[in-house]
Amino acid sequence: MSKVAIIHCDDYEYDKVRSAVNRGLELLGGVRQFARPGERILIKPNLLAADPPERCVTTHPAVFEAVAGAFLQHGVQLSYGDSPGFGGLNKAAQKSGLAMIAAKMGIETGNFEVGERLIFNEGIQNKSFVIAQAAARAQGIISLPKLKSHALTTLTGAIKNQFGCIPGLLKGEYHAKLTEMKQFATMLVDLTGCLKPRLYVMDAIMAMEGNGPRNGKPRKIGALLFSSDPVAIDATAARMVGLLPDSLEMIRIGQQYGLGRMDKEALTLLGDALAPLVITDFQLAHARTMARLTNNRVRNAIVERPEIQEEKCIRCGICIQVCPAAPKAIQWTDEDEDGKPGGGKPPYYDYDRCIRCYCCQELCPEGAVILRTPFLGQAFNRLKPPVI
Template sequence: MNTKVALLKCKDYDSELVYNKIKEAISLIFGNNQVFKKGERILLKPNLLAPDPPEKATTTHPVIFESIARILLENDVKVYYGDSPAFHKLSKTAEITGIADVAKKLNLILADFETRKKVIYKNAVQNKVFEIAKGVLEVDGIISLPKLKTHGLTLMTGAIKNQFGCIPGKIKAGFHAKLDDLEEFSQMLVDLTMFLRPRLYIMDAIYAMEGNGPRRGHPVNLGVLLVSTDPVAIDAVASQIIGLNPEEVMPTIKGFQSGLGNIENITILGEDIYKVGKKFALPRYKGNYNLIPSPIRKIIKNYLFPRPIINYKKCIRCYECYKICPTNPKSIKINENKLPEYNYKTCIRCYCCQETCPEGAITIKLKFL
């Protein structure tokens, strides 16, 4: 069965341009079929990783958020929104990213992302138990609004990984400690997405991020929007746009293998993928780790896998890297000079430290021992 991915040019964040492009994309995907029902409760789930302004390209742009919210309100849908940032409070993150201003203007409802509820997903391949934000479970449907970025752990973050924010707060870091192998972690993301089943994915790639993503990379004006009902297909197309083979992105592989979506027989509606692509700089050497059996990967990880490195000239001693480290005991200590220092023997290469560093002081480098 063919899967549709709408790929439309959208040069900037002009509000009417984005609004019309999203409407066009939805029409390309669904035709004349009704997408939203009057009175439905729909949750908008943007990527709100950290409290960075929109021009940093860390988070879903507020114009994307506003445009789909307007479309929903025009269809008499009750619109909720929320996310669980990696480290900071949602209120602060939503304010700085511009999401809070849009929500206030349109009278959108902030969903409960503080309270968590245990759920059991019997059809999961690996993770059958999750603790999900209560607000996610109280709506009739989800629209996922991922931001296209490079990522230290998964190489690329997009539609599949965006649902990780439906798990409240610091619980997320615990998954890295329990699932310290990329294949296992990726399977968890797929199981979570299979349970939540967002109705639609609208990927913000007008300005994407390359390099030291997902927080301190460089914004790149790709000038496109991607829309689909299939998270595997949209991630596969997105990865090709930035110069990655979909099979190099573990969540995409696991999603396809688990039946979450397609990487084959994808119909791209709109632009030619090869005319909008740009090879992105990656946060780490991508290697061929996917080809190494999982038990062997775990043994050689500390010797051959890229490691996080601190640039002490940029370090401001905020210790967010220390606070977010999920291992017990922590793989980062504060040394006699009051600087964070790694214990690479216990570091699990989850790269949470690199992801949350507000100064971009942590990069990922390959170092053979």
């Protein structure tokens, strides 16, 4: 049986969060179950981008502080970090409020620039990974995912959180090479199996719905989840937002290959009740059609595609920089007389090259990239069994 502790917590007032964290940890047997005094443990929050806590893009600093505090009290040596989708760790840590807390508590910033290859012979598909040094050399990892909608994987939670242990632009290579959803989800399962975080504490006090994982809307759920089983905690989070766990490829594959358990019969829920937290109108990012169809014509007719809302675009070019397709599927129109890219126009897409990884949608700082389902895709979605 896998255990998931659910602790209701209304907001990020620190005393409430600390008491929720302490209660959740105690229900799983206490901090001593996850680390010994003197061990070097990495805390891996979600630091997708340099955004303030109220935007709900990143793990909230109060959750980080409460979890870190519990482990420090136990005599554990902590470091922390993540490899943001764009821009460096320091900037994201500053803006999200984590850097200040870490400095106050004497927690070191881990090295997420340099990678080291880890061999993982047990991998179903990926037998090795280049992992950020901080994660590769830590004796253990505590993963602090944020619950958000995600254009590619539907939700981002515990299994997806380890993708940030792959340094910098290497992440784009995985998007470019693993062009089918099943392959990408299998890679996430292998990566999580390779890194084996000892504990997951999911920040679902304020989740994100809609155009996630960066530009959606905050949505209150009011809970923290705790588990050492990434499949169980993601399955519980999926149920909380009204989704069938096996409709998410990474959860289904995770159970299939033994990463954890998603079936209700295999889970012991501890702490507070799940039922009052369940919401049935949680908005997804809409990209749920067969995202990785390889035939261009069929794909363009059916699969959600990214589009730029011109009035929101500030012409920063981040979408072009992060596009992993080769050649790039998004580019400036031309050079204007001042040598500025795009001649004042937003970038444009070449949908035949676009692999629908949605990195441009994920990392646009202005929320200017939305996903639109072509007419045939809408008809196709109506034929599919409901996810919610």
